[in-house]
Amino acid sequence: MGHGRMLRKEDARFVRGRGCFVDDVTLPGMLHGAVLRSPYAHARILSVDPSAAESHPKVRAVITGDVLAERGLAWMPTLSHDVAAVLATDKVRYQGQEVAFVVAEDRYAARDALALIDVEYEPLPPLVDARRALDPDAPLVRDELDGRTDNRIFDWESGDAAATDAAFAAAAHVSSCDLLYPRVHPAPLETCGTVASVDRVTGRLTVHATTQAPHAHRVLYATVAGIPEHKIRIVAPDIGGGFGNKVGMYPGYLCAVVGSMLTGAPVKWTEDRSENLMSTSFARDYHMRGEIAATADGRILGLRVRVLADHGAFNGTAQPSKFPAGFFHIFTGSYDVPAAHCRVTGVYTNKAPGGVAYACSFRVTEASYLVERLVDVLAHDLGLDPADVRRRNLLRPEQFPYRCATGWEYDSGDYPRTLELALEMAGYDQLRCEQAARRREHAETGRGTLMGVGISFFTEAVGAGPRKQMDIAGYGMADGAELRVHPTGTAELRLSCMSQGQGHETTFAQMVAEELGISPHDVEVVQGDTDRTPFGLGTYGSRSTPVSGAAAVLAARKVRERARIVAAALLEVSGDDLVWEKGRFHVRGDREAGASMREIALAAHSDLELPDGVEGHLDATCVYNPPNLTFPCGAYVCVVDVDPGTGQVVVRRFVAVDDCGVRINPMIVEGQVHGGLADGIGMALMELVAFDRDGNHLGASFMDYLLPTAVECPSWELGETVTPSPHHPIGAKGVGECATVGSPAAVVNAVLDAIGVRHADMPLTPAQVWRAVQGSPLRTDLAIGERS
Numbered sequence: 001m002g003h004g005r006m007l008r009k010e011d012a013r014f015v016r017g018r019g020c021f022v023d024d025v026t027l028p029g030m031l032h033g034a035v036l037r038s039p040y041a042h043a044r045i046l047s048v049d050p051s052a053a054e055s056h057p058k059v060r061a062v063i064t065g066d067v068l069a070e071r072g073l074a075w076m077p078t079l080s081h082d083v084a085a086v087l088a089t090d091k092v093r094y095q096g097q098e099v100a101f102v103v104a105e106d107r108y109a110a111r112d113a114l115a116l117i118d119v120e121y122e123p124l125p126p127l128v129d130a131r132r133a134l135d136p137d138a139p140l141v142r143d144e145l146d147g148r149t150d151n152r153i154f155d156w157e158s159g160d161a162a163a164t165d166a167a168f169a170a171a172a173h174v175s176s177c178d179l180l181y182p183r184v185h186p187a188p189l190e191t192c193g194t195v196a197s198v199d200r201v202t203g204r205l206t207v208h209a210t211t212q213a214p215h216a217h218r219v220l221y222a223t224v225a226g227i228p229e230h231k232i233r234i235v236a237p238d239i240g241g242g243f244g245n246k247v248g249m250y251p252g253y254l255c256a257v258v259g260s261m262l263t264g265a266p267v268k269w270t271e272d273r274s275e276n277l278m279s280t281s282f283a284r285d286y287h288m289r290g291e292i293a294a295t296a297d298g299r300i301l302g303l304r305v306r307v308l309a310d311h312g313a314f315n316g317t318a319q320p321s322k323f324p325a326g327f328f329h330i331f332t333g334s335y336d337v338p339a340a341h342c343r344v345t346g347v348y349t350n351k352a353p354g355g356v357a358y359a360c361s362f363r364v365t366e367a368s369y370l371v372e373r374l375v376d377v378l379a380h381d382l383g384l385d386p387a388d389v390r391r392r393n394l395l396r397p398e399q400f401p402y403r404c405a406t407g408w409e410y411d412s413g414d415y416p417r418t419l420e421l422a423l424e425m426a427g428y429d430q431l432r433c434e435q436a437a438r439r440r441e442h443a444e445t446g447r448g449t450l451m452g453v454g455i456s457f458f459t460e461a462v463g464a465g466p467r468k469q470m471d472i473a474g475y476g477m478a479d480g481a482e483l484r485v486h487p488t489g490t491a492e493l494r495l496s497c498m499s500q501g502q503g504h505e506t507t508f509a510q511m512v513a514e515e516l517g518i519s520p521h522d523v524e525v526v527q528g529d530t531d532r533t534p535f536g537l538g539t540y541g542s543r544s545t546p547v548s549g550a551a552a553v554l555a556a557r558k559v560r561e562r563a564r565i566v567a568a569a570l571l572e573v574s575g576d577d578l579v580w581e582k583g584r585f586h587v588r589g590d591r592e593a594g595a596s597m598r599e600i601a602l603a604a605h606s607d608l609e610l611p612d613g614v615e616g617h618l619d620a621t622c623v624y625n626p627p628n629l630t631f632p633c634g635a636y637v638c639v640v641d642v643d644p645g646t647g648q649v650v651v652r653r654f655v656a657v658d659d660c661g662v663r664i665n666p667m668i669v670e671g672q673v674h675g676g677l678a679d680g681i682g683m684a685l686m687e688l689v690a691f692d693r694d695g696n697h698l699g700a701s702f703m704d705y706l707l708p709t710a711v712e713c714p715s716w717e718l719g720e721t722v723t724p725s726p727h728h729p730i731g732a733k734g735v736g737e738c739a740t741v742g743s744p745a746a747v748v749n750a751v752l753d754a755i756g757v758r759h760a761d762m763p764l765t766p767a768q769v770w771r772a773v774q775g776s777p778l779r780t781d782l783a784i785g786e787r788s
């Protein structure tokens with residue numbers, strides 16, 4: 001019953017190939033859509049002639065920007081106070097941008113007809129390098145916005161600049177470093193897609209879509225398309241990975257809706273891999289300058305950070321409205337830093353929009369990488385052991401709840417114990433001995449590989465709201481849960497969050513089962529259908545367990561209190577005289593006299609006389625507005641072998657000690673950590689969305705955009721500490737993005753430790769490592785063609 005290593009309920013269908021993904025949805029009379037995309041990163045559109053495509057025998061409609069403009073749909077609001085073109089009308093602003101949409105009788109005809117659309121472009125010089133975005137002669141990306149004269153989207157700061165300057169002025173030592181967190185892509189296994197169906201009689205719109213946030217999408221459709229919410233149903237069936245890629249709205253979704261309006265038939269649109277990699281939400285692209293002030297023995301006194309954030313052509317980043325740089329200002333990480341300040345400048349470039357996504361926790365990824373790299377740079381500069389520098393600065397257990405220099409209140413944690421456990425599991429001291437021996441051998445013989453040990457310690461901030469501080473497009477970040485208990489004692493839990501592979505059908509059933517003392521197999525979890533679930537902002541920022549999980553648990557506790565009233569009537573005693581034991585109330589002092597949840601549920605629906613004012617049935621709902629985020633943490637140790645002759649890196653070992661508070665299903669948590677660690681190896685060593693000088697996207701297939709496989713991953717060595725969140729009803733913290741946030745720094749620190757280099761940017765490909773060994777690391781943000 002309840003919490004524990006239960007096998008995932010959803011796998012019964014997944015391992016049999018019986019899942020139902022959006023592309024599996026087939027509706028009667030369904031047509032198929034395809035998107036025509038811009039070959040240029042920046043060009044004026046002189047004309048779009050769809051006539052040849054329209055006369056293709058199987059084509060039913062061609063939608064251009066002008067067709068949308070007639071309906072007021074050419075531009076849609078983004079989640080970040082910007083507008084984005086649905087289909088380009090005036091200019092194309094990145095390669096792969098949507099220009100036209102064909103609706104045809106089959107997928108192949110739709111694709112074929114794309115070639116018949118005649119678009120005349122006048123190529124313009126593109127802005128590819130964000131560092132040139134604010135130059136006076138830089139191409140203006142968003143010239144259509146009124147009064148705009150430069151590419152600045154926002155300037156945002158956090159922390160105390162004066163106190164930080166004072167800390168730096170007084171410090172014995174300052175280290176600084178320029179770091180790039182390169183543009184990467186979440187690359188979910190299933191690409192994005194939709195099936196839109198407008199019923200011309202009822203006016204009802206049904207959208208099957210790959211979305212992590214069905215209710216947020218419904219609100220957006222209502223605002224954009226002018227269809228009232230109660231006439232819109234969003235269904236997210238099974239989702240083959242999201243990783244943030246499926247939070248926002250994409251033009252293809254809206255075009256399918258318009259296609260259905262025009263033809264009266266359902267329209268399916270499924271993007272291919274290249275479309276997904278080129279045009280949907282990318283991640284990172286943060287140019288960071290970090291400075292760290294410290295005492296001579298490595299006690300951190302201050303942190304100062306400047307960031308240039310490349311947001312692409314539209315500001316489409318999905319952040320809580322008040323935080324244009326997400327939660328980046330949690331960059332003091334896991335350390336007791338008295339003074340800190342950051343300034344983030346967001347700019348437009350001629351690249352695909354997005355800018356969050358990929359297990360990012362609203363930019364904690366960049367923040368965590370920055371501080372963990374800076375601590376290693378500090379250790380390098382002062383000639384100290386990076387483990388010792390961390391020991392000297394980690395928050396101590398008695399400092400919690402801890403308010404960091406930029407204002408976040410960390411809820412709980414035992415950082416020293418977590419670090420020591422990881423170091424002990426790794427055998428840190430022996431590893432350092434081995435490293436010294438290997439270095440000696442290499443110096444003497446010029447042969448053999450070098451080995452490196454990298455440490456990272458991260459603090460995550462997950463579970464957004466509270467709604468007063470956090471909203472997306474004006475909608476507060478609180479989530480609902482509805483729990484129905486059927487007369488036979490089985491239950492149905494309806495949620496606003498949406499699993500993309502995280503196993504919610506299992507863990508949420510376990511949470512309710514634990515509270516009600518019934519079997520998790522008797523709890524059906526319903527999500528991903530706005531007709532059947534309560535409002536809420538969905539799954540991202542690892543907020544499902546902290547927010548929807550709390551809602552589910554509290555709804556179950558309400559059910560239990562209702563059950564107490566019913567049991568009291570049934571057993572003819574006062575409710576106060578009843579004692580709860582898992583799944584059953586019994587009369588105090590008489591264990592035999594009791595009633596099980598099943599008996600109580602039946603009684604609640606029967607002719608049993610209940611006290612005045614008690615309505616019967618056991619169903620309950622809860623809307624949970626979290627009082628704070630939860631702050632999971634973790635200590636990671638990575639061991640790599642590096643061949644300095646070829647630059648080849650082999651990740652030999654990876655030790656990960658995670659603290660996500662109380663674990664509902666330890667097996668699922670470990671699975672989440674495994675996935676995130678693989679992400680970390682991918683980003684640190686191989687993943688990169690690169691562009692050439694002309695803004696051509698150089699990573700539009702898995703031949704170029706490299707993802708890690710089991711071959712690159714070691715057998716993970718996991719450990720845990722458990723400090724419950726004091727404000728979550730069961731002490732759970734989120735974990736879904738932890739390992740992605742925490743692991744890249746450990747890998748990078750390990751590689752640089754092996755070759756004795758102060759800093760080189762990700763991805764540490766063999767070429768990059770080789771160049772770093774030679775003393776001139778590459779810049780990875782520029783074109784591959786320029787890398788010589």
Ligand code: MCN
Pocket residue numbers: 188240241242243244358359360361500501502503504507508539540541542543544545546660661662663664665666668669672675732733734735736737
């Ligand atoms: N869990 C648990 N005990 C805890 C914390 C979590 O048992 N103390 C369980 C949860 O109940 C849930 C899973 O672990 O089944 C992840 O929970 P949580 O940390 O609440 O994260 P979310 O469910 O909100 O998932 C979102 C998070 C994000 S934002 C990204 S990005 C990401 C990630 O999850 N995308 C994923 N993990 C992913 N895993 C898969 N397979 N696919 C994705 O697209």
Ligand code: CUN
Pocket residue numbers: 212242243244245247356357358359360361362539540541542737
């Ligand atoms: Cu930022 S990727 Mo997850 O929050 O969906």
